Amino acid sequence: MSAVIPVAGTVTNLEKAEPLLAVRDLTIDFGDKSIVKNLSFAIEPGETLAIVGESGSGKSVTALSLLGLLGPRAKVAGAIEFRGQNLLPYDFKRLAHLRGNAVSIIFQEPMAALNPVYKIGRQLSDVLRNHMNLTAVEARIRVLELLNKVKLPTPEAKYDQYPFELSGGQLQRVMIAMAIACRPKLLIADEPTTALDVTVQAGILDLLRELQAEMGMSVLFITHDFGVVADIADRVLVMRHGQQVETGAVDTLFAAPREDYTRMLLSAVPSLAKAGYRGNAATDVRSPVLQLRNVGVSFRGRRGHVLKALDGIDLAIARNEVVALVGESGSGKSTLGNVAAGLIRIDQGEVIVDGTPRQGAGASSGLHSPSLHSPGVSMVFQDANASLNPRMRIGATLRAALKWGRRYRPDLDASDSYIRSIMAEVGLGPELFERFPHELSGGQKQRVGIARALSVKPSLIVADEPTSALDVSVQKTVLELFRKLQQQHGFACIFITHDLSLAATNSNRVVVMNKGRIVEQGPTADVLRHPSDPYTRALLNSIPLPDPVAQRARRAQREDAGANP
Numbered sequence: 001m002s003a004v005i006p007v008a009g010t011v012t013n014l015e016k017a018e019p020l021l022a023v024r025d026l027t028i029d030f031g032d033k034s035i036v037k038n039l040s041f042a043i044e045p046g047e048t049l050a051i052v053g054e055s056g057s058g059k060s061v062t063a064l065s066l067l068g069l070l071g072p073r074a075k076v077a078g079a080i081e082f083r084g085q086n087l088l089p090y091d092f093k094r095l096a097h098l099r100g101n102a103v104s105i106i107f108q109e110p111m112a113a114l115n116p117v118y119k120i121g122r123q124l125s126d127v128l129r130n131h132m133n134l135t136a137v138e139a140r141i142r143v144l145e146l147l148n149k150v151k152l153p154t155p156e157a158k159y160d161q162y163p164f165e166l167s168g169g170q171l172q173r174v175m176i177a178m179a180i181a182c183r184p185k186l187l188i189a190d191e192p193t194t195a196l197d198v199t200v201q202a203g204i205l206d207l208l209r210e211l212q213a214e215m216g217m218s219v220l221f222i223t224h225d226f227g228v229v230a231d232i233a234d235r236v237l238v239m240r241h242g243q244q245v246e247t248g249a250v251d252t253l254f255a256a257p258r259e260d261y262t263r264m265l266l267s268a269v270p271s272l273a274k275a276g277y278r279g280n281a282a283t284d285v286r287s288p289v290l291q292l293r294n295v296g297v298s299f300r301g302r303r304g305h306v307l308k309a310l311d312g313i314d315l316a317i318a319r320n321e322v323v324a325l326v327g328e329s330g331s332g333k334s335t336l337g338n339v340a341a342g343l344i345r346i347d348q349g350e351v352i353v354d355g356t357p358r359q360g361a362g363a364s365s366g367l368h369s370p371s372l373h374s375p376g377v378s379m380v381f382q383d384a385n386a387s388l389n390p391r392m393r394i395g396a397t398l399r400a401a402l403k404w405g406r407r408y409r410p411d412l413d414a415s416d417s418y419i420r421s422i423m424a425e426v427g428l429g430p431e432l433f434e435r436f437p438h439e440l441s442g443g444q445k446q447r448v449g450i451a452r453a454l455s456v457k458p459s460l461i462v463a464d465e466p467t468s469a470l471d472v473s474v475q476k477t478v479l480e481l482f483r484k485l486q487q488q489h490g491f492a493c494i495f496i497t498h499d500l501s502l503a504a505t506n507s508n509r510v511v512v513m514n515k516g517r518i519v520e521q522g523p524t525a526d527v528l529r530h531p532s533d534p535y536t537r538a539l540l541n542s543i544p545l546p547d548p549v550a551q552r553a554r555r556a557q558r559e560d561a562g563a564n565p
Helices: 059-065 092-101 120-132 136-149 155-159 168-180 198-215 226-232 250-255 260-268 333-340 394-405 416-425 442-455 472-489 500-505 524-529 534-542 548-563
Strands: 021-030 033-043 048-052 074-082 103-106 186-190 218-223 235-240 243-249 290-300 306-317 322-326 348-353 377-380 460-464 492-497 509-514 517-523
Touching: 021 059, 033 048, 033 059, 033 243, 048 059, 048 226, 059 074, 059 186, 059 218, 092 103, 092 120, 103 168, 120 136, 120 155, 120 168, 136 155, 136 168, 168 198, 186 198, 198 226, 198 534, 218 226, 226 250, 226 548, 235 250, 235 260, 243 250, 243 260, 250 548, 260 472, 290 333, 306 333, 306 517, 322 333, 322 500, 333 460, 333 492, 377 442, 394 416, 394 442, 416 442, 442 460, 442 472, 492 500, 500 524, 509 524, 509 534, 517 524, 517 534
Parallel strands: 048 218, 048 235, 103 186, 186 218, 322 492, 322 509, 377 460, 460 492
Antiparallel strands: 021 033, 021 074, 235 243, 290 306, 290 348, 509 517
């Protein structure tokens, strides 16, 4: 076993301890399909092991198998030994006693894991009363202690709230409170920060480290994010196609990976240190392809509450320019992208596309007014699967886009030969012309989205988080394709992302948004290296660096700053 370099302040001399968990030759089959193949690993007391891999690698299935959560269709063989006892022969009753008491799990989607019709306090109380035989009063006291421990603001108020009334980060803190309620020895965290903003993610990772040190837990951390691995792990296990690729101490694996696949994954990780766009240079901004002047957008919520999604936005996009809109959830970046694409109305201000004011963009105009849509603007959506009609073949999908485009530009070629040429340009083979979306991979579906946007020859493409659902290697390939197409066709682009690391290498200019306003903008390298706004600095400091040594130093610096404000 590789020597362990303690990272999270957990334990030392791990080589002398008996493994808390030992998995030997684990094989998991669903029908005739093998998902995990002869996997072996161990977790020592107080250690954090990160299992990292792309979609379909088998990492989450492995985690669920430890608690017998795979269901009756799964055939599990090998050995899963917890404190020397093989769990595979355990029946439902024995596993139910183990769950929560000795081994707990935090799921990726807390909203899906919590009951939407029960209040937070009741759900936590039920766990305690089931496992610890507490009275209702004792359970309430303990729940409030747990909510305080996980640093949930106003725990008394949250006790009586429903899950939908809490933010994503708050819900994940509730899940952590539920998981540690019975002081487990092993905590399984299955992608617990994937859906969170970077500042919220940093807080959750800090919390898990604190709880681990306080309670002496071991942690099995499932993730696809190497920055998170560098921040949280003592050791790393890389998986691919259900098999172990390599394993080792976190510092060693990052500094000197042995396997080509691991090296490929690490090379595909976006980095702030690589700031600089290699695409086209922007042209004169005095003749912009898109101009927003004092644009405001509001949404009316329940009980007449008005949410100001955009407030006083002034922005110009030059021809050939790639502008990254960055910010956390709710910052207004996607709303701004939808305004640019003509998908929503504005309450105030003016939208000018290719030098022509967009008619019908105001609040008094119908959403589907033909004049609201600009033929020079196309969009690539975040969820490629949801953006494609499941009943339409790929060729028909692209033909429909061209049919719409010909309403404004009759000269557009809508022939099958043109469609096939666009498909070839984005790396889609001719055999996919007659395929349905469900027959394509995630990366292929996003290429269809890019082909659809490109087919109408736009002067501006709005790309809304186009790679957020893709694995890091697929993400790199898609972004390289997008950069190549932008160089060839010269379209301008609004690249919407929550990841400043992606903005670093995929934009000429960065626009940082917070609460519906632009707080900072400028050339990409300048903003990322010398941010002037505190919010931008907070975003940058929260991004985990894909280097365990550098991330450890940054975390120590952050902790020192917190101790000496």
